[in-house]
Amino acid sequence: MKVDPELNAPRPVFDGDELLALRPDIAGLARLEVRNLFNMPSEYMGPEQWVLLQRAVNAELAREEVAGVIVSHGTDTMEESAWFLDLTLDSPKPVVLVGAQRNASEADFDGPRNLFNAVRICLSNEAREKGVVICLNDQINAAREASKTSTSEVATFKSGDFGFLGQVDPDAVRFYRSPARRQFLPLGEDTLPRVDIVPSYAGADGILIRAAVEAGARGVVMSALGCGNVPRAQYDAIRDVVACGVVVVIASRVPNGRVFPLYGYEGGGRSLADAGAVYADNLSPQHSRVLLMLGIHRGMDAKAIARLFAH
Structure with missing residues (x-):
């Protein structure tokens, strides 16, 4: 999101390449390929978009040279997309959903840091077999448990009584537990029911x-x-x-x-x-x-x- 001068309000404006350009140091960690599926508020996401996203992510995970997949997503419905992906993907490779609570017109925009952390998670051996995770504010949440708990604070995603899976620190990515109740429901061809x-x-x-x-x-x-x-x-x-x-x-x-x-x-x-x-x-x-x-x-x-x- 960035403030549109005509609207005087934030709206989605960045594509994937523009997001990457905010953290050129990512190139020193890994080679990233960008796939621009949607550029919309997360309020516009729904079952139709979930299916398209799942198919795109699944195709990338199937490539041997791909270590993991990062999905840039608005925070308002991020937990639903993450949980849908966690239920319908069957891969040991990490999938990380990231977003931002502050828009890019603000001096302390948190999006670039969250993106950088997501790359580090994808490169961590500890992240394998953890399923889909959400990472904002250095905190790693399991898709099943993550919920947005604050309308505006950067530490908005919490995992209820059982806490975070792990933490992204300056020197290392550390996991302290694994999600214990994961399950896999392969997608069929029929439209998802209401x-x-x-x-x-x-x-x-x-x-x-x-x-x-x-x-x-x-x-x-x-x-x-x-x-x-x-x-x-x-x-x-x-x-x-x-x-x-x-x-x-x-x-x-x-x-x-x-x-x-x-x-x-x-x-x-x-x-x-x-x-x-x-x-x-x-x-x-x-x-x-x-x-x-x-x-x-x-x-x-x-x-x-x-x-x-x-x-």
Whole structure:
């Protein structure tokens, strides 16, 4: 991003070669080849772009001389693209998503440093078999766990209760743990199904759940309350759409902790599980949407999808 003088506001302007030109010292580390797929705000990314990105990254990873792949991406939806790639790529080589929280018109633009660090990660033997990672502010996050936690701070990506995978220091790239719950879901040829996220809140009813299904959603992710509970009116809607074959996944709007079927009242977790809803473990609503989308894409029923989330 850079400030457009006509708009007096930042917008995407850099292509890959221009980004590389900001850190000429990268040439002393590795030879980089640029592929310009999109130049758009990350808010414009969606399933169609994810598939094109996955195919492009997969093709590069298949080349013997390629050590790793770096994806420059806006931070607002970076975690969804990263998780989609992590689920659909099957390679030991590192894939690193990077972006910036400050635009290139600011004196302390963080993009060049993040790009330089991504190159160093790709060259690190420790980065192999770690899957797709996000690296900003020297911190390495696993795709499954990474979430944007601040609207503007450079240290925006966090990994919840379990912490970063590692750190990029001036003298070395160091990993201190490996992601333990990775899985692979190969992409088919069919279009990815529509899956919507519906929030829970005090006084919420079932209108948005029913509207999502009427609009063509084959799955619904609930951004539920606490450890996986919803108001009574939402429970009624969930029970009805599950009975019609729609897969409903219960995640939580709470940033940390697992969801699990605990309470027995209507709308409590036990009643939702009894109605056929699937529990998302500790995945965020946005991560859950990606996994549910791929499960449906692979032709899985609710029981098979439940096993995906329990993996």
